[in-house]
Amino acid sequence: MTVASILCVSRQARRAPLVVALHCSGGSARQWRKFAERLDEGCRFVAPDLIGAPGGSSWAGSGTFSLADEAAGTIEMIDNHEGPVHLVGHSYGGGLALHIAAMRPHRLASLGLYEPSAFHLLNGMGSEGRVAFEEISAVAGAIAEGLNNGSYRAAAACFVDYWNGPGTFAAMKPDLQAELVRFLSKASLDFHALIHEPTHVGEYSRFGFPVVILRGEHAPVPTRLIAQExxxxxxxxxxxxxxxxxxxxxxxxxxxxxxxxxxxxxxHAVKGSRAA
Known part of the structure; x- marks a missing residue:
């Protein structure tokens, strides 16, 4: 489902609590199925397929890609909504959610993030952050090099195995491997956008709405440091x-x-939620 197909909704839906969930790079809206099942029926739930996802649009290549380009449709949806807005994001979707929150802080009722990939913060986090920045830059560089020299499968394996563990790509079904190979060019754009995001960390410190930041016990060093920061x-x-x-x-x-x-x-923010 694209953002454009979501904008035409009833007046009643525009006043309901809106929950927007943004998926990770290489993923799709399907990853939020369990989350959606737990929401109160009075909520309006939207999980758009981002650029490059199976149900999303394609990047037109009209300029240097940035998070602002990816965020435009979601911001338009938020601007057209009359009720409270709750924003959720994972990895790339988390970095994107931070960008949107900084652009529309007055419109958010809450923000939920799982290991947001706000890589632009790492260089300002001391020596450990700089080492982590070099680590994630090496992954981005391997993907870009693979796109340049044609070693697409090796680049896709680097991308998948970094986040999921060694051997994950090789164990995938061929159709899923092919889908991820096709996604590589967008993955490279995602890394570029996250690394070059201009929003200063001070913008996030001014958030006055509830924020929860989740990370895995075994989070990679870059996203662990970002979550802690x-x-x-x-x-x-x-x-x-x-x-x-x-x-x-x-x-x-x-x-x-x-x-x-x-x-x-x-x-705490949506009346009637079925949270346990």
Whole structure:
């Protein structure tokens, strides 16, 4: 489902609590199924397929790609909504959600993030952050090099295995491997947008709405540091560690992550939520 197809809604729907969930790079709206099941029926739930996802649009290449380009449709949807807005994002979707929150802080009732990939923050986080920045830049560089020299499968394996563990790509079904190879060019754009995002961390520290930042117990160093930094910088933020999970917790530990998102944000912000 694209953002454009979501904008035409009834007046009643525009006044209901709106929950927008943004998926990770290489994923799709399907990753939020467990989360959606836990929301109160009075909520309006939207999980758009982002640019490059199976149900999303394609990047037209009209300029240097940025998070602002990806965010435009979601911001338009938020601007057209009359009720409270709750924003959720994972990985790339989390970095995108931070960008949107900084652009529309007065419109958000809450923000829920799972290991947001706000890589632009790392260089300002001391020596450990700089090492982590070099680590994630190496992954981005390997993908760009693979696109340039034609070693697409090796680049796709680098992308998938970094976030999921060694051997994950090789164990995937051929059709899923082919889908991820096709996604590579957008993955490279995603890394570029996240690394070059201009929003200063001080913008996030001014968030006055409830914020929950989840990370896996086995989070990669870059996203672990980012999650910790955001919790320390945002006065309204709480941090949650998901036991046994890694970066892909919203898929591998979908029930636990969904329960925590609903309980820690929406239970307090949306009347009638079915959070346990």
């Amino acid at each position: 955001l919790v320390s910088r945002i006065p309204a933020a709480i941090g949650v560690i998901i036991p046994g999970a890694g970066h892909m917790g919203p898929m591998t530990h979908a029930d636990v992550v969904a329960d925590r998102l609903v309980r820690d944000i929406l239970f």
